Amino acid sequence: MNAIVPPAAAATPALVDRFGRRVDYVRISVTDRCDFRCVYCMAEDMQFLPRREILSLEELAAVAEAFVSLGVKKIRLTGGEPLVRHDVLWLCERIAALPGLRELVLTTNGSQLVKMAPALRRAGVKRLNISLDSLDARRFRALTRVGELAQVLAGIDAALDAGFERVKLNSVILRGNNDDEVLALLEFARERGTDITFIEEMPLGRMDDRDRAASFCSSEEVRALIRARHALAAVGDDSGGPARYYRMPDSAIRVGFISPHSHNFCHLCNRVRLTVEGRLLLCLGNEHSADLRAVLREHPGDRAALIAAIVRAIELKPERHHFDLAAEPQIVRFMNTTGG
Ligand code: SAM
Numbered sequence: 292m293n294a295i296v297p298p299a300a301a302a303t304p305a306l307v308d309r310f311g312r313r314v315d316y317v318r319i320s321v322t323d324r325c326d327f328r329c330v331y332c333m334a335e336d337m338q339f340l341p342r343r344e345i346l347s348l349e350e351l352a353a354v355a356e357a358f359v360s361l362g363v364k365k366i367r368l369t370g371g372e373p374l375v376r377h378d379v380l381w382l383c384e385r386i387a388a389l390p391g392l393r394e395l396v397l398t399t400n401g402s403q404l405v406k407m408a409p410a411l412r413r414a415g416v417k418r419l420n421i422s423l424d425s426l427d428a429r430r431f432r433a434l435t436r437v438g439e440l441a442q443v444l445a446g447i448d449a450a451l452d453a454g455f456e457r458v459k460l461n462s463v464i465l466r467g468n469n470d471d472e473v474l475a476l477l478e479f480a481r482e483r484g485t486d487i488t489f490i491e492e493m494p495l496g497r498m499d500d501r502d503r504a505a506s507f508c509s510s511e512e513v514r515a516l517i518r519a520r521h522a523l524a525a526v527g528d529d530s531g532g533p534a535r536y537y538r539m540p541d542s543a544i545r546v547g548f549i550s551p552h553s554h555n556f557c558h559l560c561n562r563v564r565l566t567v568e569g570r571l572l573l574c575l576g577n578e579h580s581a582d583l584r585a586v587l588r589e590h591p592g593d594r595a596a597l598i599a600a601i602v603r604a605i606e607l608k609p610e611r612h613h614f615d616l617a618a619e620p621q622i623v624r625f626m627n628t629t630g631g
Pocket residue numbers: 325331332369370371372373398399400420421422461462463490491492493494495626627630631
């Protein structure tokens with residue numbers, strides 16, 4: 292006897308790419324703007340997109356809804372700095388309420404958390420990733436070009452008080468800049484019971500004032516610095532993400548490493564990214580993309596057209612990225628426009 296396929300299931304194609312990878316995680320950039328200018332993320336004289344080119348909050352919500360109807364379980368809001376977009380809480384509430392979504396999470400530089408952490412939690416954001424590259428105020432200013440360390444540390448405390456399911460710190464480690472702070476950053480995370488991930492710099496966007504290769508610090512070097520003080524035992528992770536996680540015997544926190552250069556995680560990739568101008572990027576390290584803004588604006592309110600465009604786009608997802616620090620950057624967009 293033939294199995295009966297319920298109509299809802301038949302009408303909802305899962306997002307599976309040509310290599311059998313199921314896409315169930317979308318990272319949405321809600322703005323390319325930011326109140327910081329981190330040296331590895333932006334050029335000093337960054338040009339931001341004019342307003343008409345960026346998706347409205349309603350358009351972003353429509354794309355999120357289409358993805359969730361296609362089986363996406365997790366959405367991360369990022370940027371730029373997502374918390375500088377006016378009315379971002381409205382978008383959080385809309386997305387968090389989508390039936391079928393398992394979690395809405397957000398990545399932030401922490402600058403707005405003192406005033407926004409409780410409201411974000413109430414709006415349905417479950418977890419936060421907060422960037423923190425240095426515990427030295429002068430150095431923090433140099434790395435972010437304009438950031439105030441005290442404001443971010445207070446923001447981290449506000450996030451811990453607001454009751455998120457998890458707060459994780461992200462640190463990009465650069466040789467000669469903050470590689471001597473790896474143990475201090477780890478200690479900061481241990482004291483607060485937050486996970487921490489150390490990230491290798493990725494060559495996104497052209498920078499004439501910096502030599503990315505000269506300050507590159509591999510995850511292997513960071514792990515060696517930590518192992519001089521703490522035993523690290525690898526733990527499995529089923530998030531399909533790029534990070535490899537470890538635990539220490541005397542702490543509950545996880546220590547992650549994102550190593551796009553030394554650890555190719557492409558075969559497990561379960562994610563796509565939406566830029567704020569509505570470009571659906573199928574891979575962080577490739578330019579393959581689909582223009583969802585054109586679909587949204589040529590067929591306003593046409594959910595079926597949007598869903599069809601997303602399903603077609605998944606076909607474009609490339610097999611892997613090819614980052615090479617020694618070569619000219621092949622990816623010309625900066626991380627803030629990509630949605631890191
Ligand atoms: N503004 C928010 C923040 O800083 O957390 C969210 C957006 S930011 C682009 C997301 C993450 O990307 C941050 O943790 C940042 O450190 C990281 N990032 C930015 N540029 C990068 C690069 N070139 N290589 C590796 N990580 C980068």
